[in-house]
Amino acid sequence: MSNESFEPLLIAFCCQYCSYSAADLAGSMRLxxxxxxxxxxxxxxxxxxxxxFMKAFEKxxxxxxxxxxxxxxxxxxxxxxxxxxxxxxxxxxxSECGLEAERIRMINISAAQARPLVDHINxxxxxxxxxxxxxxxxxxxxKNVEMKV
Amino acid sequence: MIVxxxxxxxxxxxxxxxxxxxxxxxxxxxxTVCLAGGEREVSINASALRxxxxxxxxxxxxxxxxxxxxxxxIFIEKAAEAITRNDVVLSFGxxxxxxxxxxxxxxxxxxxxxxxxxxxxxxxATWTEKCVACGKCVLHEYGGICPITRCAKxxxxxxxxxxxxxxxxxxANRPCAWQLIYQRLKSIGELDRLKSVKAPKxxxxxxxxxxxxxxxxxxxI
Numbered sequence: 485m486s487n488e489s490f491e492p493l494l495i496a497f498c499c500q501y502c503s504y505s506a507a508d509l510a511g512s513m514r515l516x517x518x519x520x521x522x523x524x525x526x527x528x529x530x531x532x533x534x535x536x537f538m539k540a541f542e543k544x545x546x547x548x549x550x551x552x553x554x555x556x557x558x559x560x561x562x563x564x565x566x567x568x569x570x571x572x573x574x575x576x577x578x579s580e581c582g583l584e585a586e587r588i589r590m591i592n593i594s595a596a597q598a599r600p601l602v603d604h605i606n607x608x609x610x611x612x613x614x615x616x617x618x619x620x621x622x623x624x625x626x627k628n629v630e631m632k633v
Numbered sequence: 634m635i636v637x638x639x640x641x642x643x644x645x646x647x648x649x650x651x652x653x654x655x656x657x658x659x660x661x662x663x664x665t666v667c668l669a670g671g672e673r674e675v676s677i678n679a680s681a682l683r684x685x686x687x688x689x690x691x692x693x694x695x696x697x698x699x700x701x702x703x704x705x706x707i708f709i710e711k712a713a714e715a716i717t718r719n720d721v722v723l724s725f726g727x728x729x730x731x732x733x734x735x736x737x738x739x740x741x742x743x744x745x746x747x748x749x750x751x752x753x754x755x756x757x758a759t760w761t762e763k764c765v766a767c768g769k770c771v772l773h774e775y776g777g778i779c780p781i782t783r784c785a786k787x788x789x790x791x792x793x794x795x796x797x798x799x800x801x802x803x804x805a806n807r808p809c810a811w812q813l814i815y816q817r818l819k820s821i822g823e824l825d826r827l828k829s830v831k832a833p834k835x836x837x838x839x840x841x842x843x844x845x846x847x848x849x850x851x852x853x854i
Contacts, residue, residue: 538680580642581685619688
């Protein structure tokens with residue numbers, strides 16, 4: 485697959501208190517972002533575990549965007565700071581496995597920042613197009629693997 | 634508790650080279666608490682191994698399981714079927730867990746973690762060593778601060794004199810154990826304990842005398 489025709493599958497985990505509302509606001513403002521983003525609403529980015537990210541990559545996601553509240557503005561005080569550490573930890577695992585660490589990124593967005601959210605999504609998609617498709621897509625999944633998530 | 638750290642994925646791949654059916658076996662006790670070998674870490678590492686296997690064409694078939702405790706027969710039995718249907722066990726227990734599994738099943742059992750020390754959670758995500766299991770506890774003499782574990786030179790009769798401010802000269806990021814011992818004994822009114830000279834320690838009770846066994850005859854049938 486050439487990188488020009490490649491449309492990356494981006495999973496965006498959005499905190500319901502900030503970036504999910506920002507995505508909603510983007511709709512109200514008629515701001516468009518590409519349809520190959522799959523938004524997953526989460527109660528807080530602190531709920532996200534490294535295993536969720538690893539399973540998403542295992543199942544063929546090209547990239548993951550974790551969108552949490554601005555630092556100091558988390559509804560649960562420090563959920564976004566926990567997520568930041570877990571994204572960093574996931575990057576370490578990806579590098580060790582042979583995948584690019586840039587395939588996962590954390591951003592901090594407030595509920596009012598619809599435009600910056602769209603910009604971040606477009607920027608992440610551009611990064612993924614530059615890196616190319618996840619090599620795991622080309623390789624068939626083993627049939628006997630039991631996925632718990 | 635026993636504190637351990639994960640091995641890197643390239644290290645695990647080296648260990649597992651040539652193997653096909655792999656059971657990644659977690660332990661729900663100490664290594665879960667120190668975030669090294671519990672159910673979550675097993676899931677992360679199993680995913681990482683599957684990804685690496687597909688990228689490097691290693692044909693691993695990875696199964697995940699976490700039991701309550703790997704160093705206890707009652708719990709090990711719960712892993713029997715999973716162990717039997719796999720070629721190799723990659724244990725995410727401590728060194729005791731790995732050996733307990735290896736003694737009971739005639740198949741390769743590999744360590745997925747590096748077992749580090751007996752310690753406590755000192756602050757969030759920071760574990761520190763508190764005990765070397767020397768077999769003859771002297772904590773009562775030193776205000777509950779172990780000079781064998783926490784003094785880099787294992788000094789039993791006072792500080793070495795090399796500390797700077799209150800920091801150890803061997804590991805500058807750690808406090809001088811003897812500074813802590815002095816302050817502690819002073820605050821609990823037991824400074825007199827430091828007046829007696831302690832005899833050289835008999836290390837036969839520790840690992841230096843060979844691996845240790847404890848038998849409680851009163852509990853044997």
